[in-house]
Amino acid sequence: MPNDASLATRFDEWQAQGFDAEACPVRNVLDRIGDKWTSLLLVALAAKPRRFSELHRAVPDISKRMLTQSLRDLQRDGLITRHVFPTKPPSVEYRLSPLGQSAMAPLASLIDWAERSFAEIKASRAAFDAGDTSEQMSAA
Amino acid sequence: MPNDASLATRFDEWQAQGFDAEACPVRNVLDRIGDKWTSLLLVALAAKPRRFSELHRAVPDISKRMLTQSLRDLQRDGLITRHVFPTKPPSVEYRLSPLGQSAMAPLASLIDWAERSFAEIKASRAAFDAGDTSEQMSAA
DNA sequence: GGTCTTCGGTCTCTATTCAAGACCTACTGT
């Protein structure tokens, strides 16, 4: 069962292993999750399989270039599968693989946290931007 | 309780709201989590409070510039706090705020998933890079 | 028959962001 302590322990282990980017799951996997679009696409596909243009409409401000690239990355990592139908204008459907579905639970818990904490984060940002220099000068 | 269905529902809600980046917790929060360094720093600070150079040593291949900037972002979002001690060479300690600690549980579950799935992801990447074009042509 | 739109992309070009490393002030040890 993961908790803060085991996280810290694992951090030490990763560090001991020289923090090789190839070997470190955090760097490998979280870099992809945080890829600005990929998590959004995963959530979009969690609802149901969708086609390319459908995804493009669902996530309005992604460019085709980035959509293509993000889908390729997701496919490469085995989180989604790509199905080509040789229809008159070709249609391509993307759907979550079992591996991708297994990611939804932890991803949902993160999103859940994000929604719960969003007000507090926004408040903190506002305070920070207002010049709130609440830095403790311990033992002046 | 979050599950796939509620995620999908929320996605529809975000979409209905015009997907304003300001209002969407996923884009706001996940963008930061996936900021390449921030989650790593959060994990590093989960173990214990650390000082600037200590963090720089703990995460070997981050540049000072990015370390400074990532810490500022984290501080701005209220996930960490910054404590300046007016010692002879000034020392600055960073530590997780309560909000930051509340993020560790979902983050840990994601990292847990990442470690469990890493082998499968690596295998998938290898297959993909080997030119495994396993695209289903339904109804040839 | 000619033109317009859809679909799933690719290509090019520009703007932003990242990363490496020099530099800075103040102090400390040798």
Add this chain to the structure above:
DNA sequence: ACAGTAGGTCTTGAATAGAGACCGAAGACC
């Protein structure tokens, strides 16, 4: 006196993201 440490900032090049043009084939429109 000189180098080194601490916590950064600044400058400069490299990688990356985004906007939008283009493409081929097939309908649908007129």
